[in-house]
Amino acid sequence: MAAARLEEQVALVTGASRGIGAVIARRLAQEGARVAVNYQASGEAALQVVNAIVQSGGEAAMMAGDVSKEGEAEALVKQVIDQWGRIDILVNNAGITRDRLLLRMTSDDWDRVLEVNLRGAFLCTKYVMPHLIRRRQGRIVNISSVVGLGGNPGQANYAASKAGLIGFTKAVAREVASRNITVNALAPGFIDTGGMVDQMTEEARRTVLGRIPMERFGSADDVAEAVSFLCGPGAGYITGQVLTIDGGMVG
Numbered sequence: 001m002a003a004a005r006l007e008e009q010v011a012l013v014t015g016a017s018r019g020i021g022a023v024i025a026r027r028l029a030q031e032g033a034r035v036a037v038n039y040q041a042s043g044e045a046a047l048q049v050v051n052a053i054v055q056s057g058g059e060a061a062m063m064a065g066d067v068s069k070e071g072e073a074e075a076l077v078k079q080v081i082d083q084w085g086r087i088d089i090l091v092n093n094a095g096i097t098r099d100r101l102l103l104r105m106t107s108d109d110w111d112r113v114l115e116v117n118l119r120g121a122f123l124c125t126k127y128v129m130p131h132l133i134r135r136r137q138g139r140i141v142n143i144s145s146v147v148g149l150g151g152n153p154g155q156a157n158y159a160a161s162k163a164g165l166i167g168f169t170k171a172v173a174r175e176v177a178s179r180n181i182t183v184n185a186l187a188p189g190f191i192d193t194g195g196m197v198d199q200m201t202e203e204a205r206r207t208v209l210g211r212i213p214m215e216r217f218g219s220a221d222d223v224a225e226a227v228s229f230l231c232g233p234g235a236g237y238i239t240g241q242v243l244t245i246d247g248g249m250v251g
Helices: 019-030 044-054 070-084 107-135 158-180 203-208 220-231
Strands: 009-014 035-037 059-063 089-092 138-143 183-189 242-245
Touching: 009 019, 009 070, 019 035, 019 044, 019 059, 019 089, 035 044, 035 070, 044 059, 059 070, 070 107, 070 203, 089 107, 089 220, 107 138, 107 158, 107 183, 138 158, 138 220, 158 183, 183 220, 220 242
Parallel strands: 009 035, 009 089, 035 059, 089 138, 138 183, 183 242
Antiparallel strands: none
16 A cells, blocks of 8 residues: 555545546545445446455445435435544545537436536535534545536536536635635546547547647546545645646646
């Protein structure tokens, strides 16, 4: 195991069965945290994440739950407490997309994206917060997006949810700063996780790369490294901030 900056701490990472969430979960485990790997439907993928952590000498457990549903979010936090007796870190990563131009976007497209991406973060934070306040310490990291800062055609619902998450971050940070609890947001840009970037045409890839001063797409490791820093002892005086991880695209 690497240097255990987060030894004895317990982290809940939502939407951690794949993509950025899975890499964040593994990174926090490398730092010594015991990690609750939340998933909604991808149980097999979540098990693979847990097994990878355990095989590397870490401790993790897979925990099902739709974070957009209040009862399930509350039960998820209770499961973490029942398993390890505490919670120190919450990473609100769970998110979905339902991309359409506004004129073709349905009410369900709008509602579901806001429910998972924004309401889910609200519910998990609400039920985790009493445990952090009781211990007078904690770290919350919300995974937003540069789309929440600059918008993107065909993603009005996603952009609204991610912009809302930034406002949520700043408000909650002010509420709990005196309790030694930090709340920050990350705004990743184009991150190559085998999804959207892989589906781009070669022409679209060139166009996007032309907007990125570093001339490359980001990786999930780039995001996980930032999460690890914000959860660690060196970030104790950083709160209410939005860190863009986009190779300089937004600036």
